[in-house]
Amino acid sequence: MRIGDLSARTGASRRSLRYYEEQGLLVSSRSPSGQRHYEDEHVQRVRLVQAFLAAGMSSGTIAEMTPCMAEPNEDRARQALEIMSRERARLSQAIDHLAAARNALDNLIEDNHAYLARSAQDGS
Amino acid sequence: MRIGDLSARTGASRRSLRYYEEQGLLVSSRSPSGQRHYEDEHVQRVRLVQAFLAAGMSSGTIAEMTPCMAEPNEDRARQALEIMSRERARLSQAIDHLAAARNALDNLIEDNHAYLARSAQDGS
DNA sequence: CTAAAAGCTCACATCAATGTCAGGGGCAAG
DNA sequence: CTTGCCCCTGACATTGATGTGAGCTTTTAG
Structure with missing residues (x-):
């Protein structure tokens, strides 16, 4: 190929x-x-x-x-493992950050919906 | 401040x-x-x-x-809502991607552990 | 009053993955 | 052979948030 x-x-x-x-x-x-x-x-x-x-x-x-x-060897494997677990933690943290941002976004969306509902009721 | x-x-x-x-x-x-x-x-x-x-x-x-x-107004609010839901979808997708990457990483970590275990058993 | 610390604007540098263009080969079908 | 398509290397451009430094003014502390 x-x-x-x-x-x-x-x-x-x-x-x-x-x-x-x-x-x-x-x-x-x-x-x-x-x-x-x-x-x-x-x-x-x-x-x-x-x-x-x-x-x-x-x-x-x-x-x-x-x-x-x-060539894989033991030292290299151990070092790679260290980096992998560091990156794994970083990924988990990033997921948490994204989830937090999504929550914040959900709040904004709700606020906006409330605003539109009020705006419609008050008579635009 | x-x-x-x-x-x-x-x-x-x-x-x-x-x-x-x-x-x-x-x-x-x-x-x-x-x-x-x-x-x-x-x-x-x-x-x-x-x-x-x-x-x-x-x-x-x-x-x-x-x-x-x-100044917030209705049209702007509606447009913002559209963008927000688009971004919310993007966030959810990004979270999924991150989770997938973390799974792939977990597989690598397991492979590496297996390699080290075998390496120790075979007598280094 | 004076000197240090903090602010201001403007401009240029950085990093990382990727796009894009140029100039030059390789290979298959007509 | 030639036309067309794919490949090669090398170089420069891009994007976005941030770093950094210069040159100058304001505020604060001694």
């Missing part, structure tokens, strides 16, 4: 896929002429990267968490 | 507070010499803005949602 196919299957632009590779988030084998080739499993890999990016992680953080290219 | 006090009470930098004002998210009364002065209620206002910004809303969106300076 070439980069255009992977792009079509994941929704990530070709530009983004090259960027992911540049950041160490994705690997590719190259044809003799230099074109990138991917396997089916890379589709899942890109989806994971997309999910983490959409969750507000930086590419550097994702690279630290997911040993995609480097 | 001057800008430094408001900054201390909200954690927003002076720069950010001026930026919020520039974007129409915050109002201030000015002393004859031009210094900004705030009331206690503005602390809450800044906290709301911070919550929405932290939730990934743009300042433009926040401005559209929260009629902070303009």
